[in-house]
Amino acid sequence: xxxxxxxxxxxxxxxxxxxxxxxxxxxxxxxxxxxxxxxxxxxxxxxxxxxxxxxxxxxxxxxxxxxxxxxxxxxxxxxxxxxxxxxxxxxxxxxxxxxxxxxxxxxxxxxxxxxxxxxxxxxxxxxxxxxxxxxxxxxxxxxxxxxxxxxxxxxxxxxxxxxxxxxxxxxxxxxxxxxxxxxxxxxxxxxxxxxxxxxxxxxxxxxxxxxxxxxxxxxxxxxxxxxxxxxxxxxxxxxxxxxxxxxxxxxxxxxxxxxxxxxxxxxxxxxxxxxxxxxx
Numbered sequence: 001x002x003x004x005x006x007x008x009x010x011x012x013x014x015x016x017x018x019x020x021x022x023x024x025x026x027x028x029x030x031x032x033x034x035x036x037x038x039x040x041x042x043x044x045x046x047x048x049x050x051x052x053x054x055x056x057x058x059x060x061x062x063x064x065x066x067x068x069x070x071x072x073x074x075x076x077x078x079x080x081x082x083x084x085x086x087x088x089x090x091x092x093x094x095x096x097x098x099x100x101x102x103x104x105x106x107x108x109x110x111x112x113x114x115x116x117x118x119x120x121x122x123x124x125x126x127x128x129x130x131x132x133x134x135x136x137x138x139x140x141x142x143x144x145x146x147x148x149x150x151x152x153x154x155x156x157x158x159x160x161x162x163x164x165x166x167x168x169x170x171x172x173x174x175x176x177x178x179x180x181x182x183x184x185x186x187x188x189x190x191x192x193x194x195x196x197x198x199x200x201x202x203x204x205x206x207x208x209x210x211x212x213x214x215x216x217x218x219x220x221x222x223x224x225x226x227x228x229x230x231x232x233x234x235x236x237x238x239x240x241x242x243x244x245x246x247x248x249x250x251x252x253x254x255x256x257x258x259x260x261x262x263x264x265x266x267x268x269x270x271x272x273x274x275x276x277x278x279x280x
Contacts, residue, residue: 049092056085111264113144114152116177116194123157130164137176145179145192146264151237158230159196159257167200167255174198179263190263199254208247 059081066074117138125131156175163173177194203211210216214232238245243261 052085052088052092056089059085110148111146112149113146114149115144116152116192117142119149119153120156120160120175123153123160125164129169133164133170133172134160135172135174137174139178142177142179145190147192147261148241151241152261155234155237155259156194156196158234159259162230163196163198163200163255163257167198171198171200171254191260192263193258193260195256195258197254197256202251202253202255203247203249204251208249211247212245 059078063078117136117140120134120136120138124134124136160173160175167173174197175194176197177192180191180193181188182191183189212231212235214229216232235245238259238261241261243259245260246258247255248258249255
């Protein structure tokens with residue numbers, strides 16, 4: 001009997017040691033990936049950005065030196081240089097943002113009161129047809145809400161830019177928002193709902209499941225020169241905020257993207273409204 005007990009103890013002790021060894025291996029693997037992550041962040045954020053800035057500066061100097069260029073071929077060469085530099089800068093910026101917000105809690109940012117309507121106005125294109133096409137339908141009386149501003153700004157910037165780029169040349173893009181009270185587990189919480197809607201070409205059903213994967217580019221992305229990183233970044237940041245994103249679309253029938261993110265303040269939408277009225 002004693003021999004059986006000792007054998008059981010020995011087996012249990014061996015199992016614990018095996019478990020500890022496995023945990024140590026996992027920790028070592030995690031440290032290795034963390035070092036890779038930090039190296040990638042440094043390379044993309046500094047080693048690529050710096051030479052691009054220099055190239056852009058030298059192109060400007062060349063343009064200034066030559067002044068007004070009469071030759072149409074030379075003008076086209078400078079235009080292509082500008083377009084190529086812009087494409088590379090967009091690629092680098094997308095990588096930097098993706099790496100910056102790649103892990104839950106990384107660069108979490110401070111919670112602050114955000115005027116959602118005002119934020120959308122800030123993201124409105126400064127000129128051209130796109131400025132007119134963006135319709136801000138958010139109630140001007142909607143009170144500021146407490147959340148991570150930088151996260152929401154990056155999310156809305158990507159969603160609005162995507163809708164304007166892929167929806168169609170003369171297709172309006174409408175942004176709306178509301179705060180609802182929602183049961184989450186045993187407690188009720190405020191949730192911000194934002195929709196970005198266009199009536200453009202839509203997304204084929206077979207692509208909807210793929211569009212949040214990094215580097216995935218649908219037909220419209222390939223035509224517009226998209227990089228396939230924007231929606232991957234959006235999905236990652238919404239996950240960090242504890243929210244959800246849904247896409248309703250089909251070919252030729254437009255697209256509606258809905259995001260829902262929890263609001264830090266525990267007050268009901270009505271109480272938030274009263275609180276804003278008191279401030280005024």
